[in-house]
Amino acid sequence: AQTVTQSQPEMSVQEAETVTLSCTYDTSESNYYLFWYKQPPSRQMILVIRQEAYKQQNATENRFSVNFQKAAKSFSLKISDSQLGDTAMYFCAFILTGTYKYIFGTGTRLKVLA
Amino acid sequence: SQTIHQWPATLVQPVGSPLSLECTVEGTSNPNLYWYRQAAGRGLQLLFYSVGIGQISSEVPQNLSASRPQDRQFILSSKKLLLSDSGFYLCAWKGQLLYYEQYFGPGTRLTVT
Numbered sequence: 750a751q752t753v754t755q756s757q758p759e760m761s762v763q764e765a766e767t768v769t770l771s772c773t774y775d776t777s778e779s780n781y782y783l784f785w786y787k788q789p790p791s792r793q794m795i796l797v798i799r800q801e802a803y804k805q806q807n808a809t810e811n812r813f814s815v816n817f818q819k820a821a822k823s824f825s826l827k828i829s830d831s832q833l834g835d836t837a838m839y840f841c842a843f844i845l846t847g848t849y850k851y852i853f854g855t856g857t858r859l860k861v862l863a
Numbered sequence: 864s865q866t867i868h869q870w871p872a873t874l875v876q877p878v879g880s881p882l883s884l885e886c887t888v889e890g891t892s893n894p895n896l897y898w899y900r901q902a903a904g905r906g907l908q909l910l911f912y913s914v915g916i917g918q919i920s921s922e923v924p925q926n927l928s929a930s931r932p933q934d935r936q937f938i939l940s941s942k943k944l945l946l947s948d949s950g951f952y953l954c955a956w957k958g959q960l961l962y963y964e965q966y967f968g969p970g971t972r973l974t975v976t
Binding site: 839846851 | 909
């Protein structure tokens with residue numbers, strides 16, 4: 750069975766600094782997708798970034814980028830130039846290609862300090 | 864563009880009362896639909912998913928049920944609520960695109976008293 754682990758329950762970062770959130774996963778399959786979602790205090794889940802397992806190039810969306818290490822089964826999220834609006838819970842998620850069920854991590858609560 | 868609606872936004876119900884939460888998606892056809900529950904400060908628990916009208920897969924709940932009467936409508940129900948049913952309920956959809964992206968509705972905060 751697939752699992753997703755986020756080992757950092759809480760983190761904080763100073764405004765304008767860079768922070769990296771960790772995510773590891775376990776699967777014996779080779780075709781899958783990985784995601785990072787942001788859940789601000791409003792609790793609306795927002796898709797931040799997507800990574801296809803077959804792509805070696807790391808995904809980037811503006812200030813958000815990932816470090817995808819397939820062999821190590823690691824998928825970390827880097828937030829550059831942190832802003833107060835980045836304060837949120839961040840969830841890592843995984844889905845096997847051809848299936849319907851997403852596996853979510855337990856989340857990392859990030860607080861950006863002014 | 865696609866949008867997803869959930870209602871009500873907030874609900875306070877007594878123990879033993881029925882429940883009906885509704886989710887609708889606009890701007891897409893034949894989406895995969897999902898119901899999740901999130902306890903305060905916790906992760907997401909998948910409750911149900913549906914790949915088509917009348918097709919429901921149940922993951923966990925014994926006290927909840929789901930139905931999909933129309934292509935873009937997904938309903939979460941209970942005949943008798945328990946205190947443990949309190950939580951934040953999120954509906955989500957995934958289209959038939961290549962990239963498996965899942966999008967969430969604004970959620971319903973349910974408090975069972």
